[in-house]
Amino acid sequence: MKAFCGKRGSGHLLLLCAVLATLLLSACSSRQGGGQSDMPALLIPENEDSEPLTSTEVAALKSTGQIDRNVPASAMPAVTAQYKHFLHKGRRTMEIFSQRSGNYLGYARRVFRSRGMPEELAYLAIVESGYRADAKSRAGAAGAWQFMPYTGMKYGLTQDWWMDERLDPYKATEAAADYLQKLYGDFRDWPTAIAAYNAGEGKMRRAKEGTGARNFYEVCERNARLDDKAQLRPETMQYVPRFVAISKIMRNLGPLGFAPVNHDAMPQVERLTARPGTDLMALSKASGMSWSDFQSYNMHHLQPISSTERSTFVYVPRVRSAQAQAFLQRSGGAYASWRPARVATSADSWDKIARRSGVSVAQLRAANGGKSKIYRGETVLVPRSADMSERAVAAAGGGKAAPAAKRPSRAKRGGEGSPVGVHVLASGETLYGVARKYGVSLGELQAANDIDNPGKVRVGQKLRIPGAKQSAGRAIAQAAGGKNPSGSLGKRKSGGSKTYVVKANDSLWNIARQYNVSVDDLKRWNDVDERSLRVGATLVVSAR
Structure with a gap:
């Protein structure tokens, strides 16, 4: 630990050891992680566990993956201390974390693998939250990946009155992959990128520049050269060793006596698209689920009605998906207005x-x-x-509530599925305002005019005003942004008409991000993978 933490004289060393021996993990004030209630102390003193390791445990400690392949000798005492803790005193915690991670590991590993990133990055959510999808810290971080509010919004996780997508373990995993990929691009080294996930990229960059170090491990060795404000905090210096230790254990659960986890098992849930204003309590009932069970799958929804401003994802057990989809096609969007x-x-x-x-x-x-x-x-x-x-x-006076307002008759509106007229968009008007003016939902108006993004309309654009009803399939697809609303965690039915011509330096991942679909969708729709992707190839990118 001395070599790993740096030297500032015996007085400073004694003080640091005292801190390491007593400090418990509290709310993390860093940009990103920590503070979850069931996570034990991040800082573990070297002498906490003097029990010798068995030959099997030593073999597991020596095992390596892509990220822990070149851990320097100066860092191994910290890694070993974390490793021993989770094997012995913290064993029960490790058992809970590893079993809980089984719900999400397969999906997380698949996300990282699809981008060419190390699959063991999926274990980082164990360090962050023990894979608790509802974890919240006193510092304001939330979800399995412990995104702070600003960082979550920056990486596409909506947080408003309707929902907090940091609590969506699947979408948050995708956002974490985005952020880690960006950090790796900044630092070109995975341990340093992981440390920056905890400390923030600005803090990590300044520490590197201030010490002249090439990577996280060298920063730790030279950390004492920095002034107190610029130094990496002890918890950040232990963050990477904890990740390395947990990775070694997760790779060797069986030999180390832990219950096995299927690292590649996909969760048995379906991701469905709910139109704006869907009654989620009615959806849960139609799916044969109690409201509390439905909420356990959809912690990101904060209200019993889905957002009336946009389509959103909902999750149901795969065995309930047919019932849920039938409801969404029949009754979705009841509260859109x-x-x-x-x-x-x-x-x-x-x-x-x-x-x-x-x-x-x-x-x-x-x-x-x-x-x-x-x-x-x-x-x-x-x-x-x-x-x-x-x-x-x-x-407001007394008396009984007025009867529900009647919509214009079908005859007046032009009949089922037909337009009642055309509206020319004036300066300052929005698609929502036009929908309200004519008494139709935003989804219906989008469907009638093939508009994927209601924010991308122009002055002078002619809008067809729909009749009382739209073709159910088309209305659902358009309200979902031009995509089929169902899919097994992002999978949608093929048969789309939108296409894209592959350009140089394209990847399936960046094409998927551009069109808001999954890599698995692209592979399935086009019978293609990263190795067979060719410049000039035409890909189906939408399931309309």
């Missing part, structure tokens, strides 16, 4: 909102998780037509 709104005054109530909006109190309560009362300042889901201002509340 609703919106979250702030309760302006304590004088407001469900009864008053019902009178102002023309829906029943029961429907309002159902859309808001069954809550019986509302309070000033909170956000609730209401029809877009509901005026939530204090003036509107004061003007």
Whole structure:
């Protein structure tokens, strides 16, 4: 540990040892990791476990993968200390982590493998959270990969009133791969990239520059040369050794006496696309699931209704997927014309909102998780037509709630599936505003005009206004951004019409990211893999 941590004189060394011996992992103040309640102390003193290793344990310690192939001798004491901890005193913790990881490892390894990245990066979520998809730290990190809010948003994880996609273990894995790939591009060394995942790339870059080191291990050896503010914190210096130790154990679970985990088993869940405003509680019931069971698969959804602003992913057990898909095709998007709104005054109530909006109190309560009362300042889901201002509340009189507002008749609207007219988009108008003006959902308007992204419309564009109903398959596909809504964790049915011509330096991964589909989709639709990908080839990139 002395060589690994650097030297600053005996006084400093004694102080550091005292810190290492007593410090417990608390909320991580770094850019990214830590703080999860069931993760033990990250810092483990060298002398914590003096029990000798068996020959089998020594063999596992000496095993190497792509990332721990060249661990320097100066770092091995720290690696060994972490390794011994999880074999002995922390064995029960390791058992829990390894078994829990089995739910996600196959998918994570597949994501990293598809990009040509080391598959053992999948073990980093064990260090971060023990693979707890709902892990939260006091510093604000969340999910299995412990993304802080800003970093999560930067890498495509939506966080708003509707949802927190950091809690989606599959989408968060994809975001973590994005971030780690970026860090590797910055540092060209996996241990250094992993350390930067914990400390932040700025901190790691400054430490390298300040010490003149080539990589993380050299920074650790020279860390004492930096001033106190620039030094890597002890927890970051132990972060990589912990990852290396856990990787060695995960590669050797059977020989080390742990219950085996199928590293490549794919989760038995289906990823489906829910249209804007889908009633998730009704979806869970239609799928034969209790609400609590449904929530355990969909922790990223924070409300009982899916976002009314965009299509979103939902997950159900594979054995329930047919029922769920039938509901989504039949009843998805029932609340697309609703919106979250702030309760302006304590004088407001469900009864008053019902009178102002023309829906029943029961429907309002159902859309808001069954809550019986509302309070000033909170956000609730209401029809877009509901005026939530204090003036509107004061003007609300007594009497029964008005009947539900009727939509224009089919004859007036032009018949089933036919347009009632054309709207020319004016300056300042949005697709949502046009949908509201004509009493149709945003998804229906997108479907009628083959619009994948509602934000990409132009002034002067002619929009067909749809009739009362759209072809079910087309409406679902268009509301999902032009893709089939179902798939086994990203898989969708083939038969798409959108194509892409492969260019030099393209990969399946960057093409998949460009069109918001999975690499597996591209492989299945085109019978191609990375080795057979050729410049000039035409790929199907959408399942419309």
